[in-house]
Amino acid sequence: MxxxxxxxxxxxxxxxxxxxxxxxxxxxxxxxxxxxxxxxxxxxxxxxxxxxKGKKDLGYAVVREVIHPHFKQQWSDPLAHSTDPITDLKRIFRQCAKREIANGGLVHGCPLNNLAQEMSPLDEKFRKSLEKIYVAWRETVAAAFARGIKAGKVRKDVSPRKVAAFIVAAQAGMAGTAKNAQNEELLLQTGQALFDYFDSLKP
Amino acid sequence: MxxxxxxxxxxxxxxxxxxxxxxxxxxxxxxxxxxxxxxxxxxxxxxxxxxxKGKKDLGYAVVREVIHPHFKQQWSDPLAHSTDPITDLKRIFRQCAKREIANGGLVHGCPLNNLAQEMSPLDEKFRKSLEKIYVAWRETVAAAFARGIKAGKVRKDVSPRKVAAFIVAAQAGMAGTAKNAQNEELLLQTGQALFDYFDSLKP
DNA sequence: TGACACATACCGACTGGTCTGTATTTTAGA
DNA sequence: TCTAAAATACAGACCAGTCGGTATGTGTCA
Structure with a gap:
């Protein structure tokens, strides 16, 4: 052979x-x-x-060519043209949670978050390429909320950027705490609270 | 000598x-x-x-004897007898954010969260001792909210456990995303959104 | 034939961990 | 209370193994 x-x-x-x-x-x-x-x-x-070129170069490539596209597909694309971010975000979260629980992704958490936590203080190039993903995510969410406001699906006094930054942070934190607790009920619990927060943004 | x-x-x-x-x-x-x-x-x-006994044993000791006490002092104790968790949490968050920004803690993030993200999937003993801290934190927050409800400072229909789990997750995520962004303005932005969420829990 | 795409052997640096030796402190007995 | 013995608290050389990385060789394809 x-x-x-x-x-x-x-x-x-x-x-x-x-x-x-x-x-x-x-x-x-x-x-x-x-x-x-x-x-x-x-x-x-x-x-x-x-x-x-070496281990770091391989790491950058993983971020650029594996994590980023995966992330875009799972999170950004489904929200790209949403005019009702509250409804759509709920759906996406539910899908993601179900998928993660199903294939045991709960054990190792979010690959983006993992790498970011470990490497961003150690290597600036890592931090920047990971931050790109976060920025893209935040912008996607913020844009969706801006459209949601125009469409009358979101309260007019919410700040899209602020809310987007918070949602992204909350989501990362939820994945992290659930992973550490190894407890999917905790993920569902925090998910419900997040949904309550979403509802508080409705007009 | x-x-x-x-x-x-x-x-x-x-x-x-x-x-x-x-x-x-x-x-x-x-x-x-x-x-x-x-x-x-x-x-x-x-x-x-x-x-x-070895590296791991040293790691456990760091969690037990350094991180846990530090955490208890900074987060649990100030909330131990609070009957107005919304006001007190805001104060604690503000203090912590100021302190972290001042002494450059933003660079390396939250030590609890860092270790948890890295080690909990790799070593069960690590996960359990870190989870103890998270559990204690969640329980402290939940108890404070339960007292807050009784005192009429928090809406009666909020679930203390659910809200506590969410707040803990959000806080962890906020520290993580701010660390990755290396941007204290982002921390303040998400902080404001968190405060808005707090306010939505008022009666 | 030359450029590419590997495979293999190997390198020095560094890792967590062990071993032996020794100085200090504590304990026990007279 | 003085002393001998035993336990403790280190120091530092050393170990096998693994690490990321390199140098060189070989087969493949245009």
Missing amino acids: KTTAKRSPENTRGKILQAAFDEFYKNGFQGGSLNRIVDEARTTKGALFHHF | KTTAKRSPENTRGKILQAAFDEFYKNGFQGGSLNRIVDEARTTKGALFHHF
Whole structure:
């Protein structure tokens, strides 16, 4: 089987990227091991260092090419054209919570939040690329609330930016505390309180 | 000065503990180095392994003997007998935010949250001892809200447990996002939104 | 044939942890 | 109260293992 080993650089790179995401997600960036990554991806150090300059570069690529797109798809896109953010956010939260509970994502929490907590004080480039995602998320939520106000679905005196910043923070915190408690009931509890907060923004 | 080097095990242990807290706070638990800890504490590996079984044991001790008491003093105690949690929480938050901004705590975030995010999925004993702190915090807030309801300072239809769980999560998330953004204005922004939420709980 | 895409062997640095030796303090017995 | 023994509190060299990273070789493809 050695000689038939096909060559597909795009594929190899992708496998390394995915394995790196898994490893960093489970063990953190500092705790993550390149050796385990290449083992998991069924390739070698040579391949890894051919495609990436080093561990940090690999980390940046994971943020840029795995976490960011995933996040955009799961959170930003569904809200992109919403004119009723309260209703839509509730739906998205419910979906996300169900999905996380179903496939055990509760154990390791939010990959964005995890990396951000660990790496942002240690490496400025990490912080900036992660912050990009947060900013995008906040802007998406804020824009949706601005449209919601125009559409009469949200009270006119709420500040979209303020509310968006708070919701993003609350969501991150909820994922974190639920992960630490290993208790999905806690996630549901905080979720209800968040929904109550949403309702307090209705006209 | 060698001969006058006095011996005080309590003191040595304490210095190691404090140095360990600093190291883990800055570099995380996995990224923290025992060598740096003993250097910082001006002692040696022998002393460290005499007082602690190993790195993990040292970590548990940091949680139990440094983080937990600090947390209790800063957050739980001031709320212990409050009958007006909305007013008192606002005051405590303001104090904490001011303090964190002043001494640069914004850079490294909340030590409890940091350790929890990193270690709770990796080590059950870590998770449990950290969860103890969260539970105590939630219970303190919930009890204060229960008293607040009785005192007529909080709406009667709010669920103390639900609200407490949400506030704790929100606070953790706010510290985390502010740390990642390295932006104290964001902390103030989310703080205002949190205060608005508090006000929505008034009768 | 030359550029690319790996594989493999290997490097020095550093890790958490152990071992042995020794100075200090506490305890026990006369 | 003086002293011997035992326990404690370190110090510092040292260990095997792992880390991220590199150098070199080899097969593949245009």
